[in-house]
Amino acid sequence: MNRLTMxxxxxxxxxxxxxxxxxxxxxxxxxxxxxxxxxxxEATPTTTATxxxxxxxxxxxxxxxxxxxxxxxxxxxxxxxxxxxLTFTVELSAPNPEFPLTLGYAAYFPLPDVALEDPxxxxxxxxxxxxxxxxxxxxHDVQIATTAYPDYQGPNPAQIQDLTFxxxxxxxxAYPDVLGGNLDILNGVPPDFLGTYQDEFPxxxxxxxxxxxxxxxxxxxxxxxxxxxxxxxxxxxxxxxxIAEQIFLGARDPAFSxxxxxxxxxxxxxxxxxxxxxxAAALWDAAPELGxxxxxxxxxxxxxxxxxxxxxxxxxxxxxxxxxxxxxxxxFAEYLEVVDDAALxxxxxxxxxxxxxxxxxxxxxxxxxANAAPVGSNATFYNNxxxxxxxxxxxxxxxxxxNIEDALPxxxxxxxxxxxxxxxxxxxxGKTQVVWNEGIDxxxxxxxxxxxxxxxxADDGSVTYQIGxxxxxxxxxxxxxxxxxxxxxxxxxxxxxxxETNEAFNAHAAxxxxxxxxxxxxxxxxxxxxxxxxDPVTADSYINAWNFGAVGANGQQNNSxxxxxxxxxxxxxxxxxxxxx
Numbered sequence: 001m002n003r004l005t006m007x008x009x010x011x012x013x014x015x016x017x018x019x020x021x022x023x024x025x026x027x028x029x030x031x032x033x034x035x036x037x038x039x040x041x042e043a044t045p046t047t048t049a050t051x052x053x054x055x056x057x058x059x060x061x062x063x064x065x066x067x068x069x070x071x072x073x074x075x076x077x078x079x080x081x082x083x084x085x086l087t088f089t090v091e092l093s094a095p096n097p098e099f100p101l102t103l104g105y106a107a108y109f110p111l112p113d114v115a116l117e118d119p120x121x122x123x124x125x126x127x128x129x130x131x132x133x134x135x136x137x138x139x140h141d142v143q144i145a146t147t148a149y150p151d152y153q154g155p156n157p158a159q160i161q162d163l164t165f166x167x168x169x170x171x172x173x174a175y176p177d178v179l180g181g182n183l184d185i186l187n188g189v190p191p192d193f194l195g196t197y198q199d200e201f202p203x204x205x206x207x208x209x210x211x212x213x214x215x216x217x218x219x220x221x222x223x224x225x226x227x228x229x230x231x232x233x234x235x236x237x238x239x240x241x242x243i244a245e246q247i248f249l250g251a252r253d254p255a256f257s258x259x260x261x262x263x264x265x266x267x268x269x270x271x272x273x274x275x276x277x278x279x280a281a282a283l284w285d286a287a288p289e290l291g292x293x294x295x296x297x298x299x300x301x302x303x304x305x306x307x308x309x310x311x312x313x314x315x316x317x318x319x320x321x322x323x324x325x326x327x328x329x330x331x332f333a334e335y336l337e338v339v340d341d342a343a344l345x346x347x348x349x350x351x352x353x354x355x356x357x358x359x360x361x362x363x364x365x366x367x368x369x370a371n372a373a374p375v376g377s378n379a380t381f382y383n384n385x386x387x388x389x390x391x392x393x394x395x396x397x398x399x400x401x402x403n404i405e406d407a408l409p410x411x412x413x414x415x416x417x418x419x420x421x422x423x424x425x426x427x428x429x430g431k432t433q434v435v436w437n438e439g440i441d442x443x444x445x446x447x448x449x450x451x452x453x454x455x456x457x458a459d460d461g462s463v464t465y466q467i468g469x470x471x472x473x474x475x476x477x478x479x480x481x482x483x484x485x486x487x488x489x490x491x492x493x494x495x496x497x498x499x500e501t502n503e504a505f506n507a508h509a510a511x512x513x514x515x516x517x518x519x520x521x522x523x524x525x526x527x528x529x530x531x532x533x534x535d536p537v538t539a540d541s542y543i544n545a546w547n548f549g550a551v552g553a554n555g556q557q558n559n560s561x562x563x564x565x566x567x568x569x570x571x572x573x574x575x576x577x578x579x580x581x
Contacts, residue, residue: 076547079566086510086525088539091566095399095518099564101356101504103494103512106487107549107558109475110508110541112531116548123473128490129508131158131454133532141167141469144486153529154492154507156454159442161461163453165486167469169331170300174466175435184440184464187451189433190302194249201435207251208445211260211354212430213362214252216295216310218423219344220381226347228422229287232272234347235425236280237317238310244428247306251433255426258366258415259359264408265429270419273426277317284318292324296338297349299329300468306427307349333471336480340374340557342381350379353430353449353481357502359404359411364391365560367418375552376560377479380423390414399518446499449481453489455499476549476556490532494523494542508537 079091092099102108110129115122125137131154132146139145144165148158166183168174171190177183179200189197198205218226218234226234240254256273259265268274295311297303307327315322328345330338338344355361365371368388371378394410418424434451436443439459444452451465470483475491478484496507506512510524529537548554550562552572562568 075551075567075571076543077550077562077565077567077571079568080543080546082539082543083522085536085538085540086527088523088543090521090523092519092521092564093566093568094395094564095516096395096564097399097402097518098356098358098360098395099518099521100495100512101358102561103509104497104504104507105355105493105561106475106478106484106491107546107561108542109487109491109493109545110531110537111475111545111548112533112535112541113544114533115474116544119474119548126473126487126490127532128487128492129529129531129537130154130489130491131156132163132489134490135162138470138473139167141169143167144467144470144473146486146489149532151530151534152492153526155496155505158454159457160463162463163489164462164464165467166464168300168466169469171302171466171468172300178435178437178466181437183437183466184458184462185434185436185443185451185456186466187432187434187445187449188302188466189251189435191247191251191305192302194251194433197433197435204437204440205433205435206443206445207431207433209262209447210430210432210445210449211263211357211362211447212351212432212449213255213258213260213353213426214349214351214428214430215255215258215424215426216347216349217380218347218425219342219379220383220423221342222344222346223423225290225293227287229283230290231422231425233280233283233287233318234314235272235422236274236276236283238313238425238427239275239277240427241275243306243309243313247309248428251431252428253431255429258418258424258426259362259411260354260429263354263357263362264359264404264411265362266412269412270416272422273419280317281319284320290320292326294326294328294346295348296328296330296335296344296346298332298335300331303349304329310427332468332480332482336471339379342373348379349427351430351481352377354447357447357497357504359408360391360394363411363414363418367423370563371560374557376557382418382421382423384417384421387414387417390417444499447497447502448484448488450485450488452499472557474556476545476554476558479557494525 081089083089112127114127125134131149131152133149135145135147146163148161171188172192174183174186175190175193178186218231244252244254256267257265257269295307297307311322311325314320352362352366365377367378367382368391369383372381373379390410390413394407397410398404398407432445432449434443434445441457442455446452456463467485468482470486471480472478472483473486475487478487492507494507494509496505508525508529510526512521512523514521531537546562549556549558550568550571552559
């Protein structure tokens with residue numbers, strides 16, 4: 001079996017299992033045998049909108065509270081209907097056989113009433129329904145202490161008593177701490193130590209593949225400065241393979257696609273994401289003089305070495321004066337604010353990891369025009385109507401046949417547009433190197449890049465684990481790696497993914513079913529689940545949370561994830577403000 005076949009069989013296996021989870025989805029027996037997984041609906045991120053249920057079954061929105069962080073919610077998604085305490089239906093604006101897969105993402109976690117009464121206070125000590133619960137409050141820039149939830153009803157209960165997320169501003173500081181026994185587990189050995197970590201932790205290290213993706217982006221609102229010729233030249237002047245080998249010692253895979261290789265990604269998309277220094281120099285020489293510019297990346301995560309290598313290659317292959325390039329480094333939470341505010345002044349580094357295992361999840365959230373930051377993750381403010389239309393066409397093709405292979409031509413065509421426009425230049429697909437101390441066992445990292453919190457064991461029942469300072473700890477607004485990694489310990493969603501195989505399974509959901517090909521879904525919950533404060537987790541816990549996230553006035557960063565649910569457009573009317581670029 002060649003490598004491409006292995007990749008495709010893996011992705012199809014994930015899809016088939018997810019489809020089996022759905023039971024009656026996607027058009028009945030004629031399509032069920034070929035069903036796989038992939039995309040979310042069309043015009044807006046990861047879900048969309050449709051029609052209102054009748055008044056007798058319509059659910060109420062989030063509690064009508066008025067705080068500085070949570071404007072009163074006077075309306076709700078018409079596509080959410082409560083059937084009983086353990087059952088609700090979701091009506092989508094278009095068939096989406098991938099919908100069950102999306103439900104493992106933080107945006108779809110349930111919330112207790114207290115979360116919507118005061119979202120700002122809730123973030124300091126989130127109350128979830130997962131295997132771990134807060135043990136105190138979020139100590140900013142220091143730690144987030146959690147402990148096992150004794151009444152947890154879900155799969156994969158905690159095997160340790162205490163899990164502390166130890167916050168580091170710089171991963172270079174974390175490595176000496178784990179080496180000295182002051183930190184139990186380090187996920188992500190810095191480049192400086194890739195040549196020594198296996199000797200220093202000879203029987204306590206491992207490397208795991210993930211779906212993480214690093215890229216350099218060019219803000220669309222700077223396209224007059226960084227012209228198409230500039231962007232193409234800067235991308236083609238970078239030897240990703242050389243950087244992966246020399247900086248990361250092979251601990252990253254060079255990326256020539258925006259889609260991970262184990263989710264149908266390709267080795268070549270178009271010439272402008274490949275290394276061709278001669279063609280790059282010709283484009284550069286023909287382009288207008290660029291002048292000095294800034295390159296942005298988040299500090300303390302080991303990005304400075306490879307970014308510096310990129311700039312040196314620009315100097316070598318394009319004749320660019322490296323002294324004309326200034327580095328702008330900020331701590332991650334502050335950095336994301338600059339990204340969301342469209343205040344970047346040059347190329348910038350960002351990454352992405354799966355919300356759910358699908359190639360669509362690496363195209364739609366990051367580049368669809370409806371997902372421009374801050375309501376989505378389109379940090380480049382990329383806006384290409386043809387790209388948007390191709391994604392929608394791919395979703396339709398998949399929904400019609402139940403086979404992901406039928407969506408790939410449209411997804412690939414969209415990716416080729418992205419490559420030709422070069423508003424991003426892919427850099428690396430992720431592997432992560434993990435080290436741990438004596439007394440710790442059963443350490444692994446899942447495809448999200450997170451530690452398997454519920455599997456890890458410790459002789460003394462306690463584990464400390466490094467993260468950076470999160471930007472948010474509210475499921476409806478947290479969309480960056482550090483906050484999400486904490487929320488996955490505190491919450492259990494409707495759907496989970498096997499940490500080693502990436503296969504989907506029902507978690508809090510007892511069933512997720514459709515009888516109309518993927519437009520209307522009935523979700524039934526497993527009974528007996530409670531939040532960490534003892535409140536029951538019911539259908540209302542999901543409906544109210546999703547309504548809160550979907551109301552544009554609430555300013556939740558995961559707002560776009562509800563965009564395929566009927567009624568979303570009514571909660572997000574057009575404004576006079578248009579996105580940058």
